[in-house]
Amino acid sequence: MVLPFESGPLTDPVRRVKESGVFVTVVDRGLTEEGIEDLYVAGNNHELGRVSGEYIRERLNGEGDIVVLRGIPTVIDDERVQGFQEAIEGSDVNILDMQHANWNRDDGFEVMQDYLSRFDNIDAVWAQDDDIALGVIEAVRQADREDELFIVGGAGMKDIIKRVMDGDELVPVDVLYPPGMIATAMDLTVQHFVSNGPVVGEYILGSPLITQENAEQYYFPDSPF
Structure with missing residues (x-):
């Protein structure tokens, strides 16, 4: 599982890991070349x-x-x-x-x-x-x-x-840009290996507008973020 700091520098290294047969999940920041990873999880x-x-x-x-x-x-x-x-x-x-x-x-x-x-x-x-x-x-x-x-x-x-x-x-x-997407990516990666079918492709999480009227449902005071 990789969360690139910058897209460009990690594209070739991730490609080499993928070519060696490793299942690759990329989180949040995509690579500069599409389709290298098996699973991509990110906000929209x-x-x-x-x-x-x-x-x-x-x-x-x-x-x-x-x-x-x-x-x-x-x-x-x-x-x-x-x-x-x-x-x-x-x-x-x-x-x-x-x-x-x-x-x-x-x-x-x-x-x-x-x-x-x-x-x-x-x-x-x-x-x-x-x-x-x-x-x-x-x-x-x-x-x-x-x-x-x-x-x-x-x-x-x-x-x-x-x-x-x-x-x-x-x-x-x-x-919103869901802070919990790392946990989602981890869960989906595990599911690829334990479920009856492959879990691959893109999983894009929504980015709704948070206003004073709906902010309470997005507020988690005990969160580290």
């Missing part, structure tokens, strides 16, 4: 981007200036951005800049600080991931600009879900 990255873009477009009534903080250069990052851009296509939502923040809180903080210093008006932030969003929140608060924008993250981190539950205007929604 295109949907995560699309749902985020649709919310921002609707919330801004189809117009406004936004910034985007991407993840690590991987296949799933590309899928998220593609879904997001398709959702705002044809509107007057303008992306001022788009930079990688590596799904990291500190990088999110630094990238957002740069955005805040360069752009006098930012209506919304797509942080793509909740770790990034925490860094963005801190940068926005230090700059005392909480009242001019809102932030949309993604994943389902309990700290972010709690903010949504509590009606935090800076973080009004989140988009």
